[in-house]
Amino acid sequence: MWLLRAFEERVSELVGTGEVSGLVHLSIGQEAVAVGVMDALRASDVVYSSHRAHGHFLARGSDPGRVLAEVMGRRDGLCGGKGGSMHLVDREHGLLGASGVVGGTIPLALGSALVARDAGRGDVAVVFFGDGAAQTGHFHESLNLASLWSLPVLLVCENNGYAEFTPRSAHTKVAHVVGLAAPYRIAARVVDGNDVLAVLDGARELVAVCRAGNGPALLECLTYRLRGHYEGDPAKYREATELAEWREKDPLLRFAPRVSADEAVAAEREARAMVERATVFARQSPFPDPRELTTDVRDPLRNVNG
Amino acid sequence: MRRDGGVVVIGEDVAEGGPYGATRDLVAEFGDRRVIDTPISEAAVTGVAVGAALSGWRPVVEIMFIDFITLALDQLVNHAAKARYMSGGQLRVPLVLRTQGGAGVRSGAQHSQSLEAWLAHVPGLAVVMPATPADAAGLLRAAIRADDPVVVVENKALYYEKGEVADGALVPIGAAVTRRDGRDVTVVATSRLVGEALAAADELAAEGVSVEVIDPRTINPLDRETILRSVSRTTRLVVAHEAATIGGFGAEVAAMVAEEAIDRLAAPIVRVGAPFTPVPASPVLEDAYLVGRREIADAVRRVLRW
Ligand SMILES: Cc1ncc(C[n+]2csc(CCOP(=O)(O)OP(=O)(O)O)c2C)c(N)n1
Numbered sequence: 001m002w003l004l005r006a007f008e009e010r011v012s013e014l015v016g017t018g019e020v021s022g023l024v025h026l027s028i029g030q031e032a033v034a035v036g037v038m039d040a041l042r043a044s045d046v047v048y049s050s051h052r053a054h055g056h057f058l059a060r061g062s063d064p065g066r067v068l069a070e071v072m073g074r075r076d077g078l079c080g081g082k083g084g085s086m087h088l089v090d091r092e093h094g095l096l097g098a099s100g101v102v103g104g105t106i107p108l109a110l111g112s113a114l115v116a117r118d119a120g121r122g123d124v125a126v127v128f129f130g131d132g133a134a135q136t137g138h139f140h141e142s143l144n145l146a147s148l149w150s151l152p153v154l155l156v157c158e159n160n161g162y163a164e165f166t167p168r169s170a171h172t173k174v175a176h177v178v179g180l181a182a183p184y185r186i187a188a189r190v191v192d193g194n195d196v197l198a199v200l201d202g203a204r205e206l207v208a209v210c211r212a213g214n215g216p217a218l219l220e221c222l223t224y225r226l227r228g229h230y231e232g233d234p235a236k237y238r239e240a241t242e243l244a245e246w247r248e249k250d251p252l253l254r255f256a257p258r259v260s261a262d263e264a265v266a267a268e269r270e271a272r273a274m275v276e277r278a279t280v281f282a283r284q285s286p287f288p289d290p291r292e293l294t295t296d297v298r299d300p301l302r303n304v305n306g
Numbered sequence: 307m308r309r310d311g312g313v314v315v316i317g318e319d320v321a322e323g324g325p326y327g328a329t330r331d332l333v334a335e336f337g338d339r340r341v342i343d344t345p346i347s348e349a350a351v352t353g354v355a356v357g358a359a360l361s362g363w364r365p366v367v368e369i370m371f372i373d374f375i376t377l378a379l380d381q382l383v384n385h386a387a388k389a390r391y392m393s394g395g396q397l398r399v400p401l402v403l404r405t406q407g408g409a410g411v412r413s414g415a416q417h418s419q420s421l422e423a424w425l426a427h428v429p430g431l432a433v434v435m436p437a438t439p440a441d442a443a444g445l446l447r448a449a450i451r452a453d454d455p456v457v458v459v460e461n462k463a464l465y466y467e468k469g470e471v472a473d474g475a476l477v478p479i480g481a482a483v484t485r486r487d488g489r490d491v492t493v494v495a496t497s498r499l500v501g502e503a504l505a506a507a508d509e510l511a512a513e514g515v516s517v518e519v520i521d522p523r524t525i526n527p528l529d530r531e532t533i534l535r536s537v538s539r540t541t542r543l544v545v546a547h548e549a550a551t552i553g554g555f556g557a558e559v560a561a562m563v564a565e566e567a568i569d570r571l572a573a574p575i576v577r578v579g580a581p582f583t584p585v586p587a588s589p590v591l592e593d594a595y596l597v598g599r600r601e602i603a604d605a606v607r608r609v610l611r612w
Binding site: 046048077078079080081082083087089090091096097099100101104105106107108109110111112113114115116118125137138141142144145148295296297298299 | 339344345347349350351352353354355356357358359360361362363365380381384385388389390391392393394395396397429430432452453454
């Protein structure tokens, strides 16, 4: 969790220095969700992410230097600088895509789950999305499809109470996203998304459901983003008292009693050192050659026709 | 499908064969594991197909009428078309989206459109439009083997055409075909209008006019060379399609020829296409809407009169 926190703090600094440009959504405050869920997975599972993606990649094992280089638009980024913060991919780690389209990766995960179900090895597909995405057609169509086809897909909703600048109550009368699971007979749990062990416990239980062929499953993690929606958002739409309350529930503070003070200090120090090295790596990486602009679009035709 | 176990067909009523019988009998041979009926959820179903493609299958997703592609566009345009690029080449999307468009069956504005130009405008997608039974089979086969997404746009009026189809033949994507050799005017026509252009050429031959008819077959990537070579010889060009003239694919052909070969042209280029209205339902209005042999022949006479 410390790695995710230190990484995002660094990205925020780099937005300040102008070294990171574009829309950047940080997951500060939501680290326990990514870490808890990833710990319940195995290497052959596949994972799809959302626009708030950095934490998912780091928690799954992506190299922090390559993630940062991508966010900075550098050649050694995971995607050679063509993806950027909202479109990270790390195929080697089974991370098949983040998306700038809210809700857009949910059906993609169903597709991978369909292939996994067919292969019969018990692999699952996981997709992270926000509570705002739960109002999209993609989500509602996907609940029905996943349930109809008994797909081994774990839908992880990071309910941070807001979609951009608007509280959940202004978007829906459904208090909890899991409320939508029952009509489709989907296994579901709500967990304290700031308690990494609660997330891990919920994820383990639901991943087991999927592996056993009884998927899909929906895990709703109640959490809060401690920064604005994107870097630069002054977040005037929420009360200082609300923010203060959630600072008390910071996932790092929540986990602290579980380890010794020394361990906590060491974990933070190690994470900050990793981020330091990642920063050096990313800064040293050149920008892509402008000739890369037109590569990776499609195969040349002779391959298509071969 | 016999050749590659990863090829699956997915869409509404595909097991029944669909409204035009295009996938009839597939389920008998390949079973419902590979011929997958879906609920009416175009957005998610297209996403499922994209996700399955990311996980290694070669799905052929069917959108029953191109009019409903509006619902699938997010997955097609934002995900399928861009995954390879955004991932810096880590991902491939070997997806085929089969659909059909076109008017003439009195079904009105929401079941008769020609929307291919939208799709041809999206980097990452290839768009093919077969005009003959052999091309319908050969292009589809090439599309399935391609490692990048291909949209196959059939024309419902052509479903009743009969023609020889060689077993297993591939029709290369991106290769035009000259349907008729001629000296005086080049007509570039797509889909249903290929037959109309050939009929117009017969009519004009009786007047002593020699028309060359080129069928691009793939509208993007376009076989520019075949068109330019022909126009350089005939010095006159008519471009014909069923879609509206404004913003249509014909505008791209006309602009390309103007850029590359305006010095070879003896007359302005003339475009034949639909008026800028929705497709009407009443037979009288729809007949007035549709362009065909007569409009092409008139256009040829016009470029010759210059
Ligand atoms: C389809 C779509 N509509 C709108 C947006 C603009 N947008 C970006 S993030 C966001 C809010 C998403 O809220 P939620 O899903 O709860 O995720 P969170 O940002 O809270 O993590 C919106 C509306 C978008 N990216 N995609």
